[in-house]
Amino acid sequence: MTESFDHLAAFVAVARERSFTRAAAKLGVSQSALSQTIKGLEARLGLRLLTRSTRSVMPTEAGERLLRTLAPRFEDIEQELVALTALRDKPAGTVRITAGEHPAISILQPALNRILPDHPDLHVEIVVDYGLTDIVAQGFDAGVRLGEQVAKDMVAVRIGPDMRMAVVGSPDYFARHPAPETPQGLTAHNCINIRLPTYGGLYAWEFERGGREMRVRIEGQVVVNHGGLRLASVLDGLGLAFVPEDQILDHLASGRLVRILEDWCAPFPGYHLYYPSRRHPSAAFAVVLEALRQR
Template sequence: MQREELADLNAFLAVAEEQSFTRAAARLGTSQSALSHTIRRLEARLGVRLLTRTTRSVAPTQAGERLLGTLGPALETISAELSSLRDLRDKPAGTIRINTGDHAANTILWPALRKLLPAYPDIQVELCIDGGFADIVAERFDAGVRLGEALAKDMIAVPIGPDLRMAIVGSPAYFASRPAPVTPQDLAGHQCINLRMRSSGGLYAWELEKDGRELKVRVEGQLAFNSVPLILQAALDGFGLGFVMEDHAAADIEAGRLVRVLEDWCPAFPGYHLYYPSRRQPSAAFVTLVDALRYRR
């Protein structure tokens, strides 16, 4: 059905219900002459007369009554459905799928969701924990979470957390038998706990920087894990140096269970951002979630 045909049917319905071209024209916000032309066009297209016109009244013909009996309920159903869709647009509801890593999920996303979701029972959120760089468009995610320095240029990026830092840590027992490293080159003489990257399968090179000088240090040791909590635990148990997010180790550093070294080689870097395609038309639920996650300094 063409848009023009739907408009003509709506015009017929108004005239038939009002039984007056004057009242129907006022209801539709058009002129009587334009409305008469529309009805004549519809009748010509259908090949039947739909309305009987007299100087005092307008009434449906037998064909008009038949069309009215079908058309009225159908248009009411369409109107109700459109109203329902408008309500869905205005009322935060629906499922939001987010691709993220463990650290962001635990430190940023879940704390925010824990506060948000009780107030919006019609919002459902699915977090997919992934250590790699998923194609959120191809894999049908609504959004992803990455560090600010790793974002694609064609994405809208919303900061959801503060700047981050890494920390190189070891236990007091570990340092009891060896001196603390003073330069990155000193790491070659230490047992270092490696991180096996889940995405590539390779070992992560420790990224260090000082005074604009950047280094990627390949470290060696007895242990390698693809789990940061295990790296932290092994460091606590005295098996070597771990390279972890500062907030992972902060409580243990403060309590003296871990000793931080080479702190001047671990500058801050852009924190987590929620990102999504610039062409995405956000739903009310998505807008609500983004507002709840947005980092405010």
């Protein structure tokens, strides 16, 4: 015979309190409903569990035996629920995030440097992936994308400023090849291509000026699928590259790279952290989200 958790919990409450009134108040039910629950339990067991009088309620011999069996188990359950509540309120556990290499290095890593020392029970796994990962199917808590790439059924939180791209080359390259004056002129240059699964092929360089948008399909001897290789290739003078502006500021300042077509590189919305709208964020996820949120 299987009894419901609620009915057994009701019996334990009455037997402990020795009162239907106090037990009903503790459980948040009416005294009459509690009395009916106990009568139903006794009827199904075929045993009287409680002896009722005008002043008190006492367990019978069968009731005492059942109470000795149930009480420690209910205490264990209550303690575990308290522990789970503490886990909910304490930033602990693992947060898994998928992101491209650029936001992983420029945004996620600095945020982890700020929060992890203060939260020893918090663990963060970052998986660098250039594709548009299905975070639900792949078991991720969140992903990072540019704002325009976030699906409509996701919650998107801005975690980075507006971005700009930059066309750059080494001084040695420009000594051999005069710089183009327009984006169309790039087709005559040796350009470093990048192949990303996000775009399903070679990435077309995107430009905008005065409301006019332009996509240029460039060609060159080098094709990579990694931002670090692209930067190394342009520094070595193998061709021109189209890179996030923040990656090459130091190289521009040092003179190792030269920038062209700057007036064609308009700002665009930066990175967003996205996660399912139906997801109830854990304390651990909330800490990571707050650290990443763009002020």
